[in-house]
Amino acid sequence: MRYFRLPDLGEGLADADIVEWHVKAGDSVALDQLLLSVETAKAIVELPSPCAGVVSHCFGEPGDTVNTGEPLVEFEQSAAAEDDSQATTSDKTPVKAADNGSVVGEMPVARERSEDHFVIGQGGQGSSADRVRVTPSVRALARRLTVDIQQVSGSGPDGRITADDVEKASRLDQQLGQGERLTGVRKSMARAMALAHAQVVPVTLFDEADVSHWDADEDVSIRLVQAIAAGCAAVPDLNGWFHGDEQHQQMTRRLISQIDLGIAVDTAQGLFVPVLRDVGSRGADDLRAGLDRLKADVRARTIPPQEMQGATITLSNYGAIAGRYGTPVVVPPTMAILGAGRVLEKPLCAMGELFAGKVLPLSLTFDHRAVTGGEASRFLAAVITDLQKEPDLIDR
16 A cells, blocks of 8 residues: 655654644545645644545544654555656655655554554654553553543553553543643643753843833834844854753854844744844834734744744743743753843932833843853843933934
8 A cells, every 4th residue: 555654844843743634535636635734833734645546544633643754644556556756666665755745655554563562653753752552452441431542651561551541541531621732832842941941051130121211102022122133243142052962072152143033922822933034134114024924924823934943042022911020941052032021110210310210121041051141241231221222312
C-alpha cells in the first residue's frame, strides 16, 4: 500500500496536531485536493494530496499529534502508481518528495509490535520518552472509561501503562474533570519555557520612566519599540544571540547590528511572538503598520512560520492588559526581554515641587551568562531616556 505521511514543515517543527479531516476512507481525491488541516506551533497548515486516487484509511483523529514522517493517509495501490516520479514501489528504493513537499511511499504504520505491548501515539521520529507503551487490553479499558491514554503516566516496567494506571486516571477525571492535553501553540510555549528554565541564568532589573508629558492618545507600543531601538544603539550587547554548551564548555555570543524585535501577542490559542524586522531604521508610521499586519496575521492564524523566527531581542507589553512589574522570560538564543507595565498616576517631585505625574513601569530580564549587570543597566537607562523625550524631540 502507499502512504501519505506528514511532510517536513520546516523551521525545526518536528510534529503537528490534526485539526480537521477533509476526506474519509473511500473518497476519491484529485491531485492537490485538500486532505486535512494540521496545527503547528506557528500556524494552521493545509495539506494537499500528492496524487490522485482512492483513500483507504485515515490515520489519527482531530487533536492527535503526528510526528514528521508518520503516515496520515493510506491510498489504494493504484492511487499513486500512475506517477513513478512522485512515489516508489519498493521498500529498497528511497521515497521521493512531491513538488509540494508532501511524501508518498512505502512505510510501516505508526503502531509497532514490541513483545507483548504496542507502541502508539508519539512514534516514528519522536524520542523514547514520547512513546506510549500499553497492551491492547489496557488500551481497550482506556477507551471504555474514556481516558486519554496520552495523558496517563505508566507505572509498569519500562513505563508501560497498567490497568491500575488507567483506573486511577479515570477516578481523577471523575473527581476533577478531564485534563486538557496541550497542543499547538500552548505545547510550543510549554517547551520554550522549559528550555528557558533549563538553560538561561535570568536576572531582572526594575525601573520606571516618567511619561507625564505623554498625551492620552500616545502610541505606547511604538514608543516602546523605538525606545528599545535606542537602547540597542547605545548598548549593543543585548541585541543578538547566545549559544551556550556547558557540557563541552563551548559558548558563543553573536551581536547583531539589525534589530529584529520579537513582540509578544496574546491570543485565545496561546502566546505568539512574531518578529518586527529592522526596527532601528523605520519610522513610527511604518512600525505601526507593520505591527498591525503582524497582529492581524497572528489572530487569523495565517502568519508564515518565517515571520516567527529570528528575533534578536523581545518586548512584552503586558501592561496593555494589567500588571505593573514582572519577570519576563528570556527564550534562547536571545539574551534579553523588556516588559512594560500599565501606565499609572503617582506623586512625583521636580525641583522640590510635588505634582501628579504618570510613570511607565519597566522590567528588563537578561541572561547573565552573556550580559553583565552594567550592560543591562546602561541599556535600561537608554530606554528610559528615550521614553522620557518630548514627542516633538524624537528624531526618527
